[in-house]
Amino acid sequence: MTTYFTQEHEWIKVDGDIATVGITDHAQEALGDIVFTEVPEAGKQLSKGQEAAVVESVKAASDVYSPVSGEVAEGNQAVVDDPSLVNSDPEGAGWFFKLKLSNPGELEGLMDEAAYRAWVKTL
Amino acid sequence: MSEQILDNAAAAAAPAQTLPLDSWHRRHGARMVEFAGYSMPVQYEGIIAEHVWTRESAGLFDVSHMGQVYIHGADVDSALETVLPGELKALPDRKLRYSLLLDDSGGIIDDLMATRRGQDFYVVVNGATKHGDIEVIRQALPKDLFVDHMTSQALLALQGPKAAEVLEALIPGVSEMGFMEGNAFHAPQSLGGHILWISRSGYTGEDGFEISLPAAAVEKLAEALVADEKVKPIGLGARDSLRLEAGLPLYGHDLDRHTTPVMAGLTFAIQKRRRAEGGFPGAQRILAELEDGPIQKRVGLDVEGRQPVREGALILDGEGNEVGRITSGGFSPSLQRPIAMGYVAAALAEPGTELKLEQRGKLFDARVAPMPFVPHRYHRKGA
Numbered sequence: 001m002t003t004y005f006t007q008e009h010e011w012i013k014v015d016g017d018i019a020t021v022g023i024t025d026h027a028q029e030a031l032g033d034i035v036f037t038e039v040p041e042a043g044k045q046l047s048k049g050q051e052a053a054v055v056e057s058v059k060a061a062s063d064v065y066s067p068v069s070g071e072v073a074e075g076n077q078a079v080v081d082d083p084s085l086v087n088s089d090p091e092g093a094g095w096f097f098k099l100k101l102s103n104p105g106e107l108e109g110l111m112d113e114a115a116y117r118a119w120v121k122t123l
Numbered sequence: 124m125s126e127q128i129l130d131n132a133a134a135a136a137a138p139a140q141t142l143p144l145d146s147w148h149r150r151h152g153a154r155m156v157e158f159a160g161y162s163m164p165v166q167y168e169g170i171i172a173e174h175v176w177t178r179e180s181a182g183l184f185d186v187s188h189m190g191q192v193y194i195h196g197a198d199v200d201s202a203l204e205t206v207l208p209g210e211l212k213a214l215p216d217r218k219l220r221y222s223l224l225l226d227d228s229g230g231i232i233d234d235l236m237a238t239r240r241g242q243d244f245y246v247v248v249n250g251a252t253k254h255g256d257i258e259v260i261r262q263a264l265p266k267d268l269f270v271d272h273m274t275s276q277a278l279l280a281l282q283g284p285k286a287a288e289v290l291e292a293l294i295p296g297v298s299e300m301g302f303m304e305g306n307a308f309h310a311p312q313s314l315g316g317h318i319l320w321i322s323r324s325g326y327t328g329e330d331g332f333e334i335s336l337p338a339a340a341v342e343k344l345a346e347a348l349v350a351d352e353k354v355k356p357i358g359l360g361a362r363d364s365l366r367l368e369a370g371l372p373l374y375g376h377d378l379d380r381h382t383t384p385v386m387a388g389l390t391f392a393i394q395k396r397r398r399a400e401g402g403f404p405g406a407q408r409i410l411a412e413l414e415d416g417p418i419q420k421r422v423g424l425d426v427e428g429r430q431p432v433r434e435g436a437l438i439l440d441g442e443g444n445e446v447g448r449i450t451s452g453g454f455s456p457s458l459q460r461p462i463a464m465g466y467v468a469a470a471l472a473e474p475g476t477e478l479k480l481e482q483r484g485k486l487f488d489a490r491v492a493p494m495p496f497v498p499h500r501y502h503r504k505g506a
Contacts, residue, residue, distance in 0.1 A: 032360070033171040035454040036430045056431055058170040058454055059360055061483075083429075
C-alpha cells in the first residue's frame with residue numbers, strides 16, 4: 001500500500017486498483033472546524049481534476065477535486081453524518097471517497113509522504 | 124482541494140498594521156489574519172469552541188482596531204444630531220446609544236456607539252471605516268468642535284454570562300452598571316492604576332463589557348483577565364458567528380450605503396423627537412420609508428439541511444424570481460445548523476415565509492425567521 005500526496009493537500013492511499021482519497025492534516029488545520037461535507041455516490045465516473053466532494057468549515061467552503069480518474073466505489077457516509085471526523089482523523093477515518101483507478105499512471109509524479117511534509121513546511 | 128482554503132493562511136503573511144496586543148495574541152496561539160488593515164486573531168483553539176465558551180463563560184476580544192473618537196466643544200449633542208438620527212440631546216450622562224452615520228440619501232456610512240460623557244461624546248466606530256467616518260464627522264461639525272481620534276487607546280471586550288463576575292473581581296463597581304451604561308474606573312495599582320472607560324455593552328448578545336484603556340496598559344489587563352480560568356481569548360471568527368446568532372448586522376456586509384436604517388430594521392435608533400423633527404441626513408427618504416415601509420427589509424433565515432449558505436447567495440421566491448441576497452450566513456455553533464441574514468422584498472419579510480436560496484448552482488429551502496436566532500441576555504436594570 002502506498003500513499004501519495006498532492007499540492008492541493010489531498011492524500012491518496014492506493015491498495016491494488018482502489019484509491020482512498022482524503023484531505024491532509026495541514027488542510028483540515030487550515031480550514032478549521034468542519035461543519036459540512038458532501039461526498040460522491042458510488043458509480044460516479046470522475047476524471048482527474050473534476051470536482052468530487054465539498055468540505056465546509058465555519059469560515060470557508062472548498063471543493064475537493066479528484067486527484068486521479070476512476071469510478072467511485074464508495075463515499076464515506078461517516079464524514080457526512082459527522083463532519084468533525086475530518087478534523088479529528090483527517091488521514092484515517094475522515095476519508096472522503098474510494099475510487100477504482102482507471103489510469104494508475106496518473107499517480108506518477110505525485111509526492112510521497114516525506115516530500116509532502118517537507119513541502120508543507122515551506123508554505 | 125481548491126486553493127481557496129489556504130488563502131486565509133496566505134493573508135496572514137501580507138503586510139498589515141499591528142495592534143498593541145499583537146505579540147500577546149501570538150503567544151496565546153492565535154492564527155492571525157488581516158482584517159480592516161490590521162493583523163488580527165481569527166481563532167485560537169477553534170471557532171466553535173471559542174463561540175461556545177463565550178456563551179457559557181466569558182470571552183476576551185481585542186477590538187483595538189475599532190475607531191475611538193472623542194468629540195468636545197460647545198453643543199456637541201446638537202451638532203452630532205446633524206449627522207446621526209438618534210436622540211442625543213436628551214441622552215443622559217454616561218449612557219450609550221446605538222446610532223448610524225448617514226449620507227444625504229439616507230444610506231448608512233457606518234454604524235456606531237455614541238456615549239455622552241458630560242458635555243462631550245465618546246464614539247466608537249468600525250475599524251475598516253474609521254478614517255472615512257472621522258472625515259465625514261469633521262466636515263459636518265462646526266469648526267470650533269474638536270474631533271479627536273484616540274489612537275493611543277486600546278479596546279477590549281469581555282463577553283459572556285460570567286463576564287460581570289470576572290471583571291468585578293478586578294475592578295469593583297463595574298457590575299452595578301446596567302446594559303448600555305458606561306463609567307470611568309481606576310485600574311488597581313497592580314495593573315498600572317490607569318483610568319479605564321468601561322461600558323456594559325458588546326456585540327455577542329451576551330452580558331458583557333467594553334473597556335477602553337491606554338495601549339501601554341492593555342497587555343497587563345488582558346493577562347489579568349485570562350489568568351481567571353473563566354476567561355479565554357476569542358478570535359474574530361467566533362465574534363462573527365456570535366453576532367450572527369444575536370441578529371446583529373455587520374457593516375460592509377449587512378449594512379452599507381445602499382441600505383437605510385428602515386430597510387435594515389434599525390428604526391429603534393431613530394427616536395420619537397427625531398422622527399417628528401427630521402434634521403438628519405437623508406431624513407426625507409427615511410421618514411417616507413417609516414411612513415410607507417421600505418422596498419426591501421433585512422430578515423433572518425433558517426436554512427434547511429446542514430450546509431452553510433453564505434454572503435452573496437441569491438434569495439428566490441416560490442416561482443424562482445430573485446427577491447434578494449444573503450448578506451451574512453454561516454453555521455450556528457449554538458443551534459448546530461445553518462442560519463443567515465439577508466434582504467428580501469418587503470412583502471416576503473414576514474417570519475415563516477418560505478423562500479429558496481441559490482448558491483453555486485444548488486437550491487436550498489429556507490424560511491424567514493425572527494431575530495435574534497439566540498436570545499439576548501443583556502443585563503437590563505429593573506428588568
